[in-house]
Amino acid sequence: MTRRTMPRRTWLTDSPVAAVVLPIIGLAVAIGLWWGATIAFSIQPYLLPSPWDVVVKFFEQPGYLLQETGTSLLETIEGFLLAIVIGVPIALVIVRSVVLERLVYPLLLMVNSIPKVAIAPLLVIWMGFGQWPKVVMVLLMCFFPIVISTAQGMKSTPTELVELMRSLNASRAQEFFKLRLRYAMPQIFTGFKVAISLAVIGSVISEFVGATKGLGYVIQQSGASADTTLAFAAITLLSVMSIVLFYALVLLEHWLLPWAREKR
Amino acid sequence: MIRLDGVGQVFDGREGRVTALEKIDLHVRGGEFVTLIGRSGCGKSTLLRLIAGLLPPTSGAVQVAGEPVTGPRRDVSFMFQRPALLPWRSVLSNVMLPVEIDKGTGDRGKAAYRDRAHQLLELVGLQGFERRLPHELSGGMQQRVSLCRSLIRDPQVMLMDEPFSALDALTRTELSEELQRIKMELSTTIVFVTHSIEEAVLLADRVVVLTPRPGRMREVVDIDIPRPRSLGQNAHLTEVAAISGQLHALLAEKESGEVRPVDEVRPR
Numbered sequence: 001m002t003r004r005t006m007p008r009r010t011w012l013t014d015s016p017v018a019a020v021v022l023p024i025i026g027l028a029v030a031i032g033l034w035w036g037a038t039i040a041f042s043i044q045p046y047l048l049p050s051p052w053d054v055v056v057k058f059f060e061q062p063g064y065l066l067q068e069t070g071t072s073l074l075e076t077i078e079g080f081l082l083a084i085v086i087g088v089p090i091a092l093v094i095v096r097s098v099v100l101e102r103l104v105y106p107l108l109l110m111v112n113s114i115p116k117v118a119i120a121p122l123l124v125i126w127m128g129f130g131q132w133p134k135v136v137m138v139l140l141m142c143f144f145p146i147v148i149s150t151a152q153g154m155k156s157t158p159t160e161l162v163e164l165m166r167s168l169n170a171s172r173a174q175e176f177f178k179l180r181l182r183y184a185m186p187q188i189f190t191g192f193k194v195a196i197s198l199a200v201i202g203s204v205i206s207e208f209v210g211a212t213k214g215l216g217y218v219i220q221q222s223g224a225s226a227d228t229t230l231a232f233a234a235i236t237l238l239s240v241m242s243i244v245l246f247y248a249l250v251l252l253e254h255w256l257l258p259w260a261r262e263k264r
Numbered sequence: 265m266i267r268l269d270g271v272g273q274v275f276d277g278r279e280g281r282v283t284a285l286e287k288i289d290l291h292v293r294g295g296e297f298v299t300l301i302g303r304s305g306c307g308k309s310t311l312l313r314l315i316a317g318l319l320p321p322t323s324g325a326v327q328v329a330g331e332p333v334t335g336p337r338r339d340v341s342f343m344f345q346r347p348a349l350l351p352w353r354s355v356l357s358n359v360m361l362p363v364e365i366d367k368g369t370g371d372r373g374k375a376a377y378r379d380r381a382h383q384l385l386e387l388v389g390l391q392g393f394e395r396r397l398p399h400e401l402s403g404g405m406q407q408r409v410s411l412c413r414s415l416i417r418d419p420q421v422m423l424m425d426e427p428f429s430a431l432d433a434l435t436r437t438e439l440s441e442e443l444q445r446i447k448m449e450l451s452t453t454i455v456f457v458t459h460s461i462e463e464a465v466l467l468a469d470r471v472v473v474l475t476p477r478p479g480r481m482r483e484v485v486d487i488d489i490p491r492p493r494s495l496g497q498n499a500h501l502t503e504v505a506a507i508s509g510q511l512h513a514l515l516a517e518k519e520s521g522e523v524r525p526v527d528e529v530r531p532r
């Protein structure tokens with residue numbers, strides 16, 4: 001008996017149209033099942049609203065919900081960018097110095113292991129009710145994957161390429177910019193993609209505490225008034241936001257790193 | 265052109281000290297083609313890295329063009345067993361990498377080098393591939409790009425570490441012939457490491473045979489077959505075969521009375 005070791009290549013695996021259509025089909029099936037369940041078991045909307053209820057809910061107050069989405073989106077992006085601005089340089093420093101790595105790593109691990117929900121109220125106490133505690137929460141959430149993947153990427157440069165640069169008498173800066181950083185980019189992007197989903201979660205968590213705006217706030221309020229449908233509308237918007245941000249990064253990577261595409 | 269006097273190299277490995285090279289005295293004349301053969305782990309790559317200035321010798325002296333080697337030199341190029349191309353750079357800009365890294369080249373100089381790059385790519389049959397990325401090329405084509413890169417600055421010395429060993433027999437023969445042509449045209453001094461005895465004989469003016477660990481000079485064999493040489497149709501098969509046999513015996517034979525070192529370490 002022969003076994004296929006390579007996945008079979010067909011229109012479904014190779015066509016760009018299929019790359020868009022397949023996820024949509026997957027989503028449609030899931031929503032269909034959800035809808036079917038609410039009808040088949042005649043589930044009460046306050047327990048589980050049907051997709052249609054959720055859509056109707058959204059159009060009752062689209063302006064308001066989109067505005068709250070915008071608030072959460074802004075916090076997410078600000079925190080994420082801040083995590084890049086702080087995380088990438090820290091990773092670069094760690095990679096260069098074993099001493100610093102040993103000093104800083106346990107600290108990073110400790111910060112990362114703190115349950116973020118637990119410090120959300122503290123952030124409010126420290127930074128007030130404005131935007132800062134939210135941005136910082138997002139930063140804390142996505143900081144770690146960015147540092148780890150950047151550090152990992154910077155360490156993955158093949159020795160033969162390093163030797164090549166040496167043999168060409170490249171300066172340290174040239175070796176860094178023309179080789180190591182470039183080589184690390186795909187792995188750095190992997191960290192970004194992990195981080196962006198966590199960033200969205202971070203913004204919601206922070207909006208549960210001491211907030212008057214944002215989708216997290218909407219969800220919390222709808223819980224208080226048992227408006228499950230509104231909560232679902234907000235959750236849906238959150239996941240749409242998360243997906244859009246993720247694919248924006250995928251597209252950016254595709255565009256910036258065309259050479260990394262064919263690695264599979 | 266290249267002078268090694270009593271060169272030795274000892275590594276402090278994780279499993280103890282390894283003597284990679286011992287008492288190497290070698291003088292390579294300008295324009296000469298020397299091939300290095302020896303068992304795996306006998307220190308061939310180490311020897312090349314010493315000449316390239318990538319590694320300081322633990323004993324002895326290395327000179328290139330009459331100057332002691334203190335680091336990588338501009339007029340010495342190194343070609344590796346693997347293509348070592350930067351995956352995000354096109355074929356052309358991979359070939360141009362050495363020029364780009366050398367800050368001393370002005371814009372006019374760069375333009376001239378770019379013409380030279382096109383010339384070299386054409387020479388190895390890669391015209392039309394300038395804008396491709398490495399992953400779009402076969403292994404043999406990538407190695408040709410690597411060859412062009414090591415030629416771009418018209419080096420006086422080329423150090424080549426089993427550059428063709430990952431290629432199929434036919435491509436290998438083709439590239440060997442190309443290399444001979446290039447060498448005759450440019451009168452570059454070449455030190456070429458190989459596992460293949462036939463390749464060593466085909467390419468070399470002199471073959472240096474190293475002993476297994478620690479690497480010492482076992483024998484230096486002059487090859488007087490007229491160039492260009494080929495293993496193809498108009499073959500120098502008989503001559504090559506005769507010398508190959510001799511070298512084979514040298515490689516296989518244990519040096520009389522030699523006890524293998526106790527601190528011997530498995531190859532990495």
Ligand SMILES: Nc1ncnc2c1ncn2[C@@H]1O[C@H](COP(=O)(O)OP(=O)(O)OP(=O)(O)O)[C@@H](O)[C@H]1O
Nearest residue numbers: 275277282284303304305306307308309310531532
């Ligand atoms: N950086 C290093 N640290 C420790 N030991 C090393 C180092 N580089 C090489 N060696 C050792 O030196 C010896 C010679 O290595 P080298 O790579 O020069 O062999 P080689 O002749 O090129 O082998 P091959 O034909 O397999 O490429 C080996 O025993 C190897 O383990």
Ligand SMILES: [Mg+2]
Nearest residue numbers: 308309310425
């Ligand atoms: Mg070697």
